[in-house]
Amino acid sequence: MSPQNQPEERGGSKPTPGKTPKERIQATKTTGLLPKWEYFKRMPDGRLLVVHCKLCGKIIYGKRMGPIISQYKDRASKTIVLEREVSYGPLGEYEIAVLEHEDGSSHETPLCATCLDSGISAAQAEAIYHADLEALHAAIRETQGEGEADTWLDAQLRKRPAQLRRRSRITEMMPEA
Numbered sequence: 001m002s003p004q005n006q007p008e009e010r011g012g013s014k015p016t017p018g019k020t021p022k023e024r025i026q027a028t029k030t031t032g033l034l035p036k037w038e039y040f041k042r043m044p045d046g047r048l049l050v051v052h053c054k055l056c057g058k059i060i061y062g063k064r065m066g067p068i069i070s071q072y073k074d075r076a077s078k079t080i081v082l083e084r085e086v087s088y089g090p091l092g093e094y095e096i097a098v099l100e101h102e103d104g105s106s107h108e109t110p111l112c113a114t115c116l117d118s119g120i121s122a123a124q125a126e127a128i129y130h131a132d133l134e135a136l137h138a139a140i141r142e143t144q145g146e147g148e149a150d151t152w153l154d155a156q157l158r159k160r161p162a163q164l165r166r167r168s169r170i171t172e173m174m175p176e177a
C-alpha cells in the first residue's frame with residue numbers, strides 16, 4: 001500500500017527519498033512557496049540586469065540614475081535633453097541573507113529588507129536555497145557539463161539549512177576565512 005495522489009504538503013519540506021536532485025528542486029518549485037522563483041536576469045555579457053526579491057517580487061537590484069553628464073536643447077522637438085550616467089547595482093531595499101547549514105557551511109542570497117525582517121519560515125528558507133541551486137546548477141552545466149553539475153547538485157542538497165539571518169556588518173569586516 002503506497003499513499004498515492006496525495007497533495008504535496010505545503011511547507012512540509014520533508015526529505016523525499018527516491019527522488020533525483022533535479023526532481024527535488026522541481027518539487028519545491030511547484031509548492032509555490034517562492035512566488036518569484038526565477039528572480040534575476042542577466043545582460044548578454046553576463047552582468048546582472050535586474051534582481052527581484054524572491055518572496056515579494058520587488059526589484060532590489062537594477063538601473064540606477066547617476067548624475068547628469070550633459071544637457072542640451074533639441075531644436076527639432078524643442079525639449080531639453082538631459083544625459084545621465086546609468087549604472088546597475090543594489091537598490092534601497094537590497095539585503096544579503098545568510099543561510100547557514102547544519103554542516104557549518106553557509107550560502108548568501110539577496111532578499112528585500114522587508115521580507116528579511118518579517119521572518120522567514122524554514123520551508124521558505126529551503127525554497128530560497130533550492131531556487132539558487134537551480135540557477136547555479138544551470139551555470140555549472142554550461143561550463144562543466146551535465147554530469148559534473150548533477151554531482152555538485154546532489155552534494156548541495158545533502159546540506160540541511162539550519163537558520164537564515166541578515167549578513168551583519170561585523171561579518172562584512174572580518175577577513176576571509
Ligand SMILES: [Zn+2]
Nearest residue numbers: 053056112115
Ligand atoms: Zn521581499
